[in-house]
Amino acid sequence: MAMTEHEIFDGFAATVEEFAEKPASDVTPEADLVEDLDIDSLTMVEIIVSAQDKFGIEIPDADLKDLRTVQDVVDYVQRAQRSSVGA
Amino acid sequence: MNAYPERVVVTGLGAITPLGDDVASTWAALLAGQSGVRKLTESWADELPVRIAAPATADLASMISSRQLRRMDRCEQLALIAARQAWQDAGAPQVRADRLAVSVGSGVGGLGTTLEAYDTLKEQGWQRLSPFTVPMFMPNGPAAWIGIELGARAGVHAAVSACASSAEAIGYGMHMIRSGRADVVVAGGAEATILPFAIASFAVMRALSVRNDDPERASRPFDKARDGFVLGEGAGMIVLESAGHAARRGAVVHAVAAGVGYSADAYHVAQTAPDGAGSAQAIQRALADAGAQPEQVVHINAHATSTPAGDVAEAMAIQRAIGAPASRITVSATKSMTGHLLGGAGAVESIATICALRQSVAPPTINLEDPDDEIISAGIHVSAKPCEFRTASNPAVALNNSFGFGGHNVTLAFMTP
Numbered sequence: 001m002a003m004t005e006h007e008i009f010d011g012f013a014a015t016v017e018e019f020a021e022k023p024a025s026d027v028t029p030e031a032d033l034v035e036d037l038d039i040d041s042l043t044m045v046e047i048i049v050s051a052q053d054k055f056g057i058e059i060p061d062a063d064l065k066d067l068r069t070v071q072d073v074v075d076y077v078q079r080a081q082r083s084s085v086g087a
Numbered sequence: 088m089n090a091y092p093e094r095v096v097v098t099g100l101g102a103i104t105p106l107g108d109d110v111a112s113t114w115a116a117l118l119a120g121q122s123g124v125r126k127l128t129e130s131w132a133d134e135l136p137v138r139i140a141a142p143a144t145a146d147l148a149s150m151i152s153s154r155q156l157r158r159m160d161r162c163e164q165l166a167l168i169a170a171r172q173a174w175q176d177a178g179a180p181q182v183r184a185d186r187l188a189v190s191v192g193s194g195v196g197g198l199g200t201t202l203e204a205y206d207t208l209k210e211q212g213w214q215r216l217s218p219f220t221v222p223m224f225m226p227n228g229p230a231a232w233i234g235i236e237l238g239a240r241a242g243v244h245a246a247v248s249a250c251a252s253s254a255e256a257i258g259y260g261m262h263m264i265r266s267g268r269a270d271v272v273v274a275g276g277a278e279a280t281i282l283p284f285a286i287a288s289f290a291v292m293r294a295l296s297v298r299n300d301d302p303e304r305a306s307r308p309f310d311k312a313r314d315g316f317v318l319g320e321g322a323g324m325i326v327l328e329s330a331g332h333a334a335r336r337g338a339v340v341h342a343v344a345a346g347v348g349y350s351a352d353a354y355h356v357a358q359t360a361p362d363g364a365g366s367a368q369a370i371q372r373a374l375a376d377a378g379a380q381p382e383q384v385v386h387i388n389a390h391a392t393s394t395p396a397g398d399v400a401e402a403m404a405i406q407r408a409i410g411a412p413a414s415r416i417t418v419s420a421t422k423s424m425t426g427h428l429l430g431g432a433g434a435v436e437s438i439a440t441i442c443a444l445r446q447s448v449a450p451p452t453i454n455l456e457d458p459d460d461e462i463i464s465a466g467i468h469v470s471a472k473p474c475e476f477r478t479a480s481n482p483a484v485a486l487n488n489s490f491g492f493g494g495h496n497v498t499l500a501f502m503t504p
Contacts, residue, residue, distance in 0.1 A: 041218075
């Protein structure tokens with residue numbers, strides 16, 4: 001599965017709206033997951049699990065420290081989708 | 088007279104029960120003698136010897152956001168809804184955070200979550216568990232959620248004593264105010280265990296009624312044909328407040344939380360002592376704590392769960408503790424209508440006790456078609472119809488009994504303001 005950046009962004013915004021306390025309109029590319037979207041550690045787990053399902057990729061714990069903003073997530077998902085074989 | 092410097096009053100009530108989504112509808116249903124017991128329609132019930140229960144029928148999804156619903160066990164959801172009601176009923180008082188506390192118990196907490204998570208772990212692996220699994224199953228979860236929402240910093244406490252949990256939680260809340268640790272305490276309890284596992288566990292003890300073909304007549308405390316209790320679910324919360332704090336803000340006072348009496352049977356892990364000695368002590372201690380005489384008691388909300396042994400033991404305990412005045416007191420067994428709310432029972436029944444005291448009417452004990460001879464010989468007055476009483480004594484006292492598996496006895500004494 002390889003989605004467009006726009007599809008990934010919309011999909012992630014919907015996930016954030018579902019699990020965090022923020023409306024999708026707050027989800028801008030520069031928004032910091034912790035500072036701007038108030039996503040605590042437990043909510044992050046929920047979001048990551050949902051994102052893995054939605055985008056058909058794995059997101060190991062070790063990679064989470066690099067995911068600071070929404071754009072970081074979108075870029076990560078795009079790279080992971082392109083590199084996964086027969087997804 | 089109460090010797091404590093800080094008298095404790097009740098300024099808010101909230102409940103969500105098998106009889107109604109709030110206190111008003113629950114109380115109206117109690118007075119009308121309605122039953123909250125029904126047939127279980129879920130397919131899992133077909134495999135069980137007991138196929139009746141008293142569920143809370145409220146639409147929780149319309150009361151709590153989907154996000155919160157997903158992060159809370161049903162027991163926590165019920166607790167939070169009831170607490171919000173009680174808080175609003177009290178007028179959402181202005182209280183300093185370090186003077187506000189929560190004391191909310193549950194028998195087993197988030198059992199539903201535990202069972203579901205167990206299956207998820209087996210079938211899908213650990214990563215599929217909700218990260219909120221622990222906060223959902225921990226028995227202090229209900230108390231914690233309420234404390235967080237209200238910003239309570241004086242202390243958040245969670246009593247665990249089976250069917251006496253929420254009564255104990257209320258007693259603890261009273262002590263917090265008396266000892267000066269808090270001005271306002273949201274106190275009560277919740278339980279949500281209408282689950283195959285819980286029904287099976289109680290059924291194998293032969294503790295539950297098997298009157299599956301006639302659900303509304305299955306819970307029949309004090310009646311000759313009683314054959315066990317009916318499992319119910321729900322939550323009850325009351326706002327306890329120091330009398331001074333309530334007076335200064337012009338709060339409406341529902342009743343005085345005048346006394347609490349505790350005792351323990353030290354007898355059996357699931358049966359109450361047959362002579363009712365431990366229960367009688369709890370009643371006596373509650374009266375002494377309230378500085379009240381048996382003659383002032385106008386009403387008792389019995390624990391009476393509709394078990395053959397328990398109801399008789401309680402009747403004897405009441406006779407032992409109260410003596411001759413017992414014949415003039417109307418005893419109500421509201422579990423005849425609500426079923427047994429376990430950790431939520433003490434609080435919901437305290438609310439019923441307070442409503443009875445306010446309106447001078449004891450709710451009926453339904454299904455009382457042929458009172459047990461031992462109840463009659465114990466000199467206990469129970470009625471299948473609501474019964475008005477005159478509060479000749481001033482102040483008048485109403486008692487609420489809660490006796491839990493393990494021999495935990497708690498009696499709460501409420502007084503007219």
